[in-house]
Amino acid sequence: MKRFAWLLLAWPLVAGPATVIRNATVLTITKGTYQGSIVIRDGKIAEAGEKVSVPEGARIIDADGGFVMPGIIDCHSHIAADSINEGGVPVSSMVGIEDVLNPDDPDIYRALAGGVTTANILHGSVNPIGGKCMVLKMRWGQDAHGLIFEGAPPGIKFALGENVKRMGSPSAFGAAPGLRYPASRMGVEDVIRESFTAARAYQRAWHDYQAKVDRHEQAVPPRRDLKLEPLVEVLEGRRYVHAHCYRADEILMLLRVADEFGFKIRTLQHVLEGYKVAKEIAEHGAGASTFSDWWAYKAEAYDAIPYNAAIMVRKGVLVSLNSDSAELMRHLNTEAAKAIKYGGLSETEALSLITINPAKQLGVDQRVGSIEPGKDADLTLFDKHPLSNYAKVEKVFIDGQLYFDREKDREERPRKELRKKALIDKLKAQEKQDKKKPDASEKKGDQPGEPQ
């Protein structure tokens, strides 16, 4: 299957030095909208405009009047990983998504089919301080390392509220052998405060050690603590905090704790009551990544309104819309459209919620999020305007390579079915043959099978 995918994807690479998409309506997001072309060279956008110079030997893709927009960026996703939650401890900053990336997850391909090219893969939300996140490009067919958005600043997940304190409840996740601290919002704050107090001490221990080394004194380095290292990075502004939150009070709590310890919350995730404290969020400089109109699935999600995104935008917050779901991830364009209905954002403002804004929140806006010369050629071609619910994704490029092509996908399907049928027949025949052989035994010990 992988081999097939590669055959499908390899051709633009060898097709020549440049690719030109023409006859398209180009929604650049940051530089307006125009009818024209885009020139792609070496994985980057070389030129974008109504008239472009078509390089000799360039591969021409006729968009047939379709709409090209920057590849969609999802600031909150849990696909492409073999595990998401390390739930037994209140602070799991030692774990990271990078360790468990699964490039074989078909949700990557499905995300591509929805026009997504970049996603922030987060740890789950049961710990006040969760695991390390990973920004990925949806480079379906490459290995785990090939998915990583090279140079994207590292992140870490925090979480507040019900999911976190629920672990302290006797009914938590069925047969948990005991209760885990914290069991209240007060406890959540305490865990974060305690952790950063410990991180400061750890930071100091290393500074002291380094100072001794610098003075050529004999010194034993401190024990490396992989739980505290990421928190020191947060304190030093080298790791972004993406904090899952719902209620206004807990949002303010987190912003206060962060201010106290001198670090920034990069994004508030979900942040369904963000509209109540938008001014404070903007003052802190945190981004907000929320849902369009998804609420009331638990008590802390009752006070949500679909105007949340638009209100926060108007109050000067950097806002994005995220999926948090492998399914929703496939139609983030229509999620953006809802911000026009609820709150009256402009088309560009709405599309910014799933392109340049999340790019800024993830610190990758120099590379992706808009169609500008010099940026990565991460592009999504829709047949209709992406804010229409009739729009379908036709082609998706990442780094100038074609990673999704609806037409190819359609052609591939019957071939895959045939291959599957042939394989089943072959394996069944083999089974029959094995049964005939005298030394073929049905007997099995009670040994466990393949792990996992």
Next chain:
Amino acid sequence: MKLPLGMLLAAASIILHAETPGPIALRGARIVTVSGPVLEKGTVLLRNGFIEAVGENIDLPKDAWVIDAQGLTVSPGLIDALSTVGLPETPQSPTPSRSTAEPSFGRQEPAMPLEQGPEFRPFTTSWVRAADLVNPADHRIEDARSAGFTAVAAFPANGIFAGEGALLNLSGEKHGRMVVASPAGQYLTLATHGFGTFPGSLMGVLAYIRQVSCDADYYKLAVQAYESHPVGRTRPNYDRAVEGLLESPRLLLPAGNAVEVDRMLRFAAELKRPAVLYGGHEAYRVADKVAQSSIPILINLKWPERPKDPDPDEEESLRTLVLQERAPSTPAALRKAGARFAFYSGGTAPKDIRKAVRRAIDAGLAQADAVRALTLSAAEIYGVADRMGSLEPGKIANLVVTRGNLFDEKTKIEYVFIDGVKYEPLPETPSNDKAAEKERPAAGGLP
């Protein structure tokens, strides 16, 4: 007459499985040395548990017991590169302990509070040694021998850091005699024990292993510093978990599918400790990466199969089907790429081992490479190629003698030699008796 008496004694001693049999010569056999060319008609001379000579023309000592081996094939005894054979079936290794405070043999673990982390050394018994647990009475030893195995790499199998393995000769006598090399490595699993524990996820396990590895480096440094200047210094805490890791010459890391193989190759490189991967069914997809890493991989001979009684409405994915078809081609792909690999039984019943190897041969692996993967390659991976794995003078006299090529369908195993002692295979028993089967599970491998 001294000579015949000596021969008689030699014969008797063989029957009694004595420790130092007299010289034995297998004459006129086809000899698969593995380390060198195949001798179509040669002789192997064994003495004192060693191979004394291998060749086409060997002067045999007068007191040698000469076995006419015409029409037979002599190969190095097979090595199961990952097994629990020879260890207690209900492991005496402690149940995964969550505390470093005290060993917990036979003790009920108190319920521990949940807010714990790596420093509590969860699911770790890295200090447990297979060499200390050897059970010569393990009935699986005889089953394995009957399938041509003369040695196993046996490992404690419970927990994340499960313990230190040992190379065991399957002589089934005194346990001290069975241990060929120890410790052979540290067996790791990525076991998790539910959402409410640490580690409760794959990434938690990996983070835990990484922290223990860091702690081991730190421990070495701290102990050294203290030992050189103990006066007026704080004593580092003794940490048996880290001791076990530091004693182990290599880490055995699980890696079944291609993603896991890739992941574990990177992880091993990051830990900067010698590593061996095990599992490898989908390694055909990443054979070049395995070769480039020069990290060896142990391939599980229990090939993935279609479910025995599948739900007719349940359709397997194309990926699953492809894996079922292609898994046995992994050894050939690894061989072609130049990767280092060996085989382990992985729960395949000993009597089905050769059938499983034949699947790999049918998928493109040369007979000779298949033999190597069960002999010399395994010995090399465990650093014991100086004493076993091939038919060379000076090596331990572990041999398997067959009528026909080792892995041919009609081939019968005549007998094996272990430490120069001859063992006959078990007579083939009808396996209808389910109760007996249950009492004596044939498989003895690690999954």
